[in-house]
Amino acid sequence: MTAQPAAPATFEAIVGQIRDLGYKYIQEKDFISAQLAFKKLLELDGKDINGRFVLAQLIDDGSHKKRAEARDMMLAILEEHPEIFGNPSEGNLHLIRSAAVRCSHVGPFAKAIELFRKLAHASNLAGDYFQLSEILTQGSFFEESIASLQKAMELDPANFDTPTNRETLDIARSRLSAPAPKTEKEKKKIGRYPETEVFLGDFQKLVKDHIAVNLKSEDRFINKSTKFFTMGSCFARNLSRSLVTNGYVSHHMEISEYINTTFANRVFVDWLSDRDIDDAIRERIVSLLPGGWSKENTLQVLRNSDVFILTLGVAPAFFDRVTGDFVLPRPTALNSRVLAEKYVFRTTSVRENVENVTYLLDFIRKISPGIKVVVTVSPVPLVASFEHESAVQADCLSKSTMRLVAHEVVNHSNISNILYWPSFEVFRWAGSHAGSYYAADDGAAWHVSEEKVAGTISAFIEMFSAA
The missing domain is CATH 3.40.50.1110 (SGNH hydrolase)
Known part of the structure; x- marks a missing residue:
């Protein structure tokens, strides 16, 4: 009998092979090759949410430019698929968290606050509440920041109920209970550097x-x-x-x-x-x-x-x-x-x-x-x-x-x-x-x-x- 020619690979099979190759490169820490693989994957299937998210993480080399590029890719996914926020799977939470972190690094801070709020309420994890507490100070949400820190300490006392955090909480609470300043000049204010859109x-x-x-x-x-x-x-x-x-x-x-x-x-x-x-x-x-x-x-x-x-x-x-x-x-x-x-x-x-x-x-x-x-x-x-x-x-x-x-x-x-x-x-x-x-x-x-x-x-x- 003569050998029969192999059936041509299906589109799904080709995409799967490229995806597997990309993950193999990641395991081998060959991130340049991994980027190329996932870019090729997205050329074939630009709607692959997971592929887009993986590539966004791969291109983030820590520089402001690449971090902003990764942020924009992640935000685009969230904007196109709002149902992600209603399905708190581990992968979805990881995507929201990654986008929130990058917004906290390169802005906009208002978006970082929005994402961390949704993330903390969806994950109920101490680390997310702690990050929420930190980023809330950028928007001067003092009371909510205190409550978020307290929530993190309650959820994971081993890691967050520390002497430093307790001192922070005590000082913050005493400030809230203090009499309200009588004049504008008595109020302690925090100046925030304007974002680019403000300057323009x-x-x-x-x-x-x-x-x-x-x-x-x-x-x-x-x-x-x-x-x-x-x-x-x-x-x-x-x-x-x-x-x-x-x-x-x-x-x-x-x-x-x-x-x-x-x-x-x-x-x-x-x-x-x-x-x-x-x-x-x-x-x-x-x-x-x-x-x-x-x-x-x-x-x-x-x-x-x-x-x-x-x-x-x-x-x-x-x-x-x-x-x-x-x-x-x-x-x-x-x-x-x-x-x-x-x-x-x-x-x-x-x-x-x-x-x-x-x-x-x-x-x-x-x-x-x-x-x-x-x-x-x-x-x-x-x-x-x-x-x-x-x-x-x-x-x-x-x-x-x-x-x-x-x-x-x-x-x-x-x-x-x-x-x-x-x-x-x-x-x-x-x-x-x-x-x-x-x-x-x-x-x-x-x-x-x-x-x-x-x-x-x-x-x-x-x-x-x-x-």
């Missing part, structure tokens, strides 16, 4: 609810009769211009970007106070005054202003190599480069700048005792550095210094009626998540977007407007 969403909501959120309880001190005086760099000029556009009276004292330091602010105060200062510095101040400005009308505008906005610029400044005295150079790039050889150009300290700003504000308050002080940090970068080869690193050091100065002055200098407005954070932090904060108008990387400046001022006005 409504700009005003981002500023008010995630960046300047701590200022919501501040007094509303702005109305249409409020007069502003801004001082500092070109960013302060943009602020003043935007205020005028919004119908407010605002005067701006221009200080060149090259010398926008608190040391320049200090000698300017000395000039206004008729103190004995170096003749060269006096001449430079007079030459830097905007057209039509004088000592007398500067003092008059300050006396008539209701809000003084001080924009802190840069930390580096020029100093005499012999005496160590501050030097006020001419505001041109060439002269600054030449003077960098003649003088010391260094990044000044937080303490030096705090002393200078305090000195300035003490003078402002003598001129106008009831004036509201708003401190900001200019987001405009340091265009050049004669101290560091990388202007980017120099700018980071400079802005970090000035942000600390603002914090110290506003929070630890015993100055009343003062606040910090986070325009710097709006541009540097929100701007790192979106592409329209710098160079939007002219392509220059060091120029801030006029639209975003206007939006920042709109948020400022809306937050503090009494009318």
